Amino acid sequence: MALRIYNTYTNSVEAFKPLADSKVKMYVCGPTVYNYFHIGNARPLLMFDIFRRYLMYRGYDVRYVVNITDIDDKIIRSANEEKTSTAEVAAKYTQAYFEDCEKLGIRNPDVSPKATDHIDDMIELVKKLVDQGIAYPAEGDVFYDVKKLPQYGKLSGKKIDDLKSGARVEVDKRKKDPLDFVLWKAAKPGEPSWESPWGKGRPGWHLECSVMSMKYLGNTFDIHAGGVDLIFPHHENEIAQSEGATGTRFVNYWMHNGFLNVDGEKMAKSAGNFFTAREILEKYKPEVIRMFFLLKHYRSPIDFSEERIHESQQALSRINSTLANIDIALKEFQPDAKKINGSTIINNLREQFLAALDDDFNTANAMAKIFEMVREANIIMSAEQIQQRDLEALLRIKNTILEFNEFLGIIESEQNKISEVEQKVYLDILVEVRQKLREQKNWKLADFIRDRLVEKGIELEDRKDKTVWKKF
């Protein structure tokens, strides 16, 4: 069984073969820090982080880079609106980006390079392109000469002539071809700028990703990912810049996630139909949001609504309550962990789960296998008598789910659920007292304890032979 992924470059699912046997070099287009990122922006950050962690789980040594674009038109506009400097805007939202990622359970990349820290490298690349005659300066700007690269348009499947006829933008007269794009922009009054061989200016949008990805991952690396909207022109132009300069293949596998829509329309800051990740996190746990994304294949569009989020929450609590019930069942009987092999059915589900992820990271399919394990566990627990081998199966199911959770991140850790060991002790005493009250048929007081605990997030369940509590 080997990992296969859909490669936008070839428009097909391909066997994944990294350049170096067990090493994977991966780059994801990160945020432009001019605002809080919205829940749609969170999708690639979240899903590709999980993908990276899956690769690590599978034994790959992954070097993972996510850039931070901290200079561009939108940041300048934001700075003007907030009457502050671009540096301050960038600093504020860079911090917010890291905070929001942490809350969402997204692990830090190995490198988070900032565009403004790499201006010299960018100028070097532009120089190289100019020297090779692939780029040409014009009045302080520098343009990329698209005609010089025969493979231009390969990634997006576009032909230069088609693009021209569909162009909706007024063409800059200085361009040799309407598709030529700007590598270096001449400074305008009041805008931040850097010295360059072409005068003061700042980098064009696509430049930083070419420069920083190659700097940290090499001229050719394995995976480059981002939203589908980046295919053209951003990624197309990155290829042009990089391959133009190095003469070698830039990226082997291009992965693109689908959009998050609202009422069938793309969620976008410009459309105003967005919710920031922060807002959503105030209402829902990060695990719920992760679940929401995992229940769909990363390349499909998702329609966002509170109803969908709520469904994900319900689905997740099915897993959680089964895990909690397994814990309760195991608390009384300790199976010998060394002897656990699991039944064939559990082992099959385990294999199917991994096979699903190996099939172009089909998390929707994989999650179904988790639910099948959950049902297996529930069937075992609903039996009148639980045998030793059943307990072993339960432990096996629990361990398998927790093992996968290493990269899924949908199950809260025990530490989060129960912060203080002592609390457990007091809770047990309360439950014991309530049991005595129930034996005396003092329902009023017994219910009072139950209600008060619910207010504190503790749920009691009166079972046949005992009362159990759960934190929710």
Add this chain to the structure above:
RNA sequence: GGCGGCGUAGCCAAGUGGCUAAGGCGGAGGUCUGCAAAACCUCUAUUCAUCGGUUCGACUCCGAUCGCCGCCUCCA
């Protein structure tokens, strides 16, 4: 106009040239219970937008039609 994708039960959503078309939410029954809540179990698509074609056989392949979405401009 060019390019790409999608249309599967009430809703969300996987999947496959022939085997029971996963799973989740919701709903309906049932179990448990002092009551409750929760939880669990069972059931919930003779059918995969429509119409043709290829095939022994298609929801899956091909063609057409209808509908939806994205990119072609900043955009995850």
